[in-house]
Amino acid sequence: MTSSINKTNYLKKYFGYDQFRPNQEAIIDDLLAGKDVVAIMPTGGGKSLCFQLPALILQGTAIVVSPLIALMKDQVDALHANGIAADYYNSSQSSAIQNQVLQNLHQQKTKLLYVAPESLGHLLPNLQEENISLFAIDEAHCISAWGHDFRPAYTQLGKLKVQFPSIPVAAFTATADVATQDDIVQQLQIPSGKKHLASFDRKNLFLEVRPGTQRLPQILKFLKNKKEESGIIYCLSRKNTKNIAQKLNEKGLEAQAYHAGLSPEKRSQIQDDFVNDRTPIIVATIAFGMGIDKSNVRWVIHYNMPKNIEGYYQEVGRSGRDGLPAETLLFYSYADVIQLRQFMEDAPNAEFQLAKLERMQQFAEALSCRRIALLNYFGEHVSKNCGNCDNCQTPPEFFDGTILAQKICSAVHRLKQQEPIGMLVDVLRGSKNAQIYDKGYQHIKTYGVAKNVAWLDLQQYVIQLVNQGILEIRFHQNGRLLLTPLAKKVLFEGEKVQLASLQIKKKSVAKEALDVPDSSRLFEALRTLRKEIAIDEKVPAYVVFSDAALKDMEKLLPKTEEEFLEVSGVGEAKNEKYGKRFLKAIANFLEAKKKVKKTTKKSKTPTHKISYQLFKDGKSIAEIAKERSLTENTIYGHLMKMHESEGNIDLHSFISQYEIKTIVKAKNEAEQENEEIGLKTIFEELNEEVPYWKIKMALYLDEV
Known part of the structure; x- marks a missing residue:
């Protein structure tokens, strides 16, 4: 086993981090020990590093199966920027380039080789077991028909373990429920694969759901202070992507539509413009986004409700991957539910997909903490409100629902945890339908104990218990309800349960900032430098440094190369390539700031008079604010103060x-x-x- 010190050295040298994120080290240890792995980690949780770092330590080449050809170059460019030998192999390359890639592989010059599942068959004859370090399967949920993005080409991946039995196989995905996790293990033929379930809690994401009325005006208001930020708007139809993009452009926002009806070249260009910060807004169908490693997406809007929670959480997870605050907004309407139901009716696994849609609908209608509902869906049972969703910030009225919750949980127990919500509600209300009498449920103790609660209200209370993690739904087992460990506390340990009153929720307080100050001048200077380097090197800006790294530079203000290495995300390769340029930008900023302070200290002129003098000199409000590192609101206040004291300004x-x-x-x-x-x-x-x-x-x- 490689020592912890060795792993940490690799982590800092190549990736610029001082410590591992949760679960990363355990996954890396298993791979270094030659074990198969199934890792369920949220988007932005650091999945890639889990196979990239072992690939550097182990002898041979790591083969990484990745679903999107268009993104392989970006993934490889990011590795090159960290000083790591990597390449990719897919149908977009000429025969000459493919032959060069294979030559590098045979000569053991490549530590990581990315390949599309469709191209794997051509690559396999060139692989020798003694020269392979591991197989990493990215977006592994694509192998499962139970998953939300099934791809037939993935089904051939089960051959890998048969052909190379001694090579560890690592499956990575951001979204997989219990049924999909089990199917991944079976399809990849890794029954002993060690499961690693990381926390799905992305604390930096603000989760919000709004009624699907007047969507475009709401979107325009949402984007009012976000013109410089990158974001994605997801729609169900091609028509909507085109219409919304056009209307946003008419309002002065830069947006492009992305959908399957465009040519591959056009889609690739739009994606490239977004990744490289040339287009800030993409309006897209769900065909867009998988595998994009763009770390500075600040918001995601769902114009329509997604068809399942896995898809929703994967899509919102494309924002805030750098760990900085990001916003997500979902518009919900029953019309979307009807349309999605129509799409699913003829699907091979329609019953299962419809059950997942119903769960997504329950999440959209939830009156309790949305993050609790999401985490419980993925099997992470928590009960503490997050404080960073719409329901936490503008909560509904609650009542003590402990007795009702106990009745519901008791009924689930007496139904032997075998029945879905509909049957449970019928039993609790004492319904006299044939199904109940056929199964003898009219004789159980909890039959009719909630007959005074309306059917739809009782259904909503059951859904709240599911969202609170007290009950669990097994969709792949006819939607039956199970008791969780929290339910046992409610039944036997006196755990109190708060339920939301079923009334119209108060209007949500707008989360948009009312008076957003100008961005830090240093951060903007560093962003400008990063963009210049990215254009010169023909790579996305995040490949140079993430927004989080720039924020850390702004915080630490490094003055030497040794101090620059302390910045999160700065490894040896990036320090050598970019260190001097960024240190110079920081030094220039500090020098300019020193001069401004010196001038201000010498001058006894009141601050509002300095602003007024600059205005008299012909400078605009924006120019004065920038020069003085103040907001435009402050400058207008200075001019009003001049008018009040001397009256010499119109x-x-x-x-x-x-x-x-x-x-x-x-x-x-x-x-x-x-x-x-x-x-x-x-x-x-x-x-x-x-x-x-x-x-x-x-x-x-x-x-x-």
Whole structure:
């Protein structure tokens, strides 16, 4: 077994990290010991490193099966940037390039070789067992018909263990329920494969669901302060992708539509533009996104409800992969449910897919913490609210539902955990249908114990218990309900249960920032430098450094190459390639900041007068704000202060008389409904469309 010190050295040298994320080291240890592995880790959880680091330590070449040809080059470029010998083999290459790749393989010059499942058959005759370190199967859920993205080409991967019995096989996926996990093990013929289930908790993702009405106006409002951020809008139909992209462009936002009807070349170009930050917004069908390692996606919107929770969580997981805050928004309407049901009715495994759709619908309708519902779906039983979803931030009214929960759990137990929700509700309400009488359920003790609760309400309470992790649904076993360890606490240990009242939820408080300050000038300078390098090297910006690495530079302010190596994500190769340029950018920023402080210290001129002098010199508000490292709101405040003290500036050049009247009118109307109002109340009265500085200026001019 390779020592911990050795592994940590490799981790820092090639990847720039000082410690492993949860589960990574255990997976790496198993692979180094020659064991088969099944790793279920959320998107952004660091799956790739789990096979890349062992590949560096072990003798031979790691063969990585990856589903998307278009992304292999980016994956290999990222490895090259870290000083790792890697290559890819697929149908997009010429015969000459493929022969060179095979030559490098035979000469043992390649540590990792990425191959598409469709091309694996051509590669296999060139593989010798003694020269292979491991097989890594990425997006392993594609092998299972139970999974949400079944691909027939993956089914041939079961041959690997037969042909190379001594080589460890590692299957990686971000989303697989219990049935899919079992199928992956069976299909890959790795019955002894060690399962590693990492936490699915992505604490940095804000989870929100809204009614699917007036979607486009809601999206435009959501994106108001996000013009510079990368994001994805998922739709069910090609038509919607085109229409939404067109409307966003008409509103001054840069967006492209992506769907299966486009040529492969066009799809590849759109994806490349997104990965390389040339296009910030992609409006796409679910054909887009798998395997994209773009770390700075800041938001994901689902225009329509996805068909299952696995797909939903994989898609929202494409945001915030750098660990920084990201937002997710799902629009829900019953019309989407009907449309998805129609799509599934003729599918070979329609019953199973419809059950998963029903679970997705239950998540969208949930009144309790959404993160708890997600984690419990993947078998991670937690009970503490996350505080970072819409239901936690604007919770519904709750009541003590302990007795009702005990009745429900007791009925599940007496039904021997064999019946689905519909039958459970019928039994609890004392229904007299033939199915109940045929099975003799009218004789069990809990028959009719909740007959005073309406059928649909009782169904919703059962769903809440599922979402809280007290009950579990086994979809691949006719949707039967099971008791979890939490249920036993409710039944036998006096655990209290809070249920949400079934009433219309209060309007969610908008999460968008009301007054977003300008981004750090250093962060923007580092981003600009990163973009220049990425263009020169013809690689995506995140291959150079992630946003998280730039934020760490901003925090640590390294001055030497030794200090630069302390930045998270800076390994030896990147330090050697980029260190001097980034250190120079940081030094220039600190020097400029020092000069500004020195000038400010020498000058006894009040800050508002400095801003006014710059304005008199002909500089715009934006230019003054940038030069002084202040927000534009602050600069407008300085000019108002000058008007108040000396009256030598015309504020009417910034705001019209019509705007003043509109704002004052909104203030008066707000005062009729509220005893006390502030700027925020007026801001909301004006549909959050008028900036704060303009509201302040209008109210000031109305009084003078």
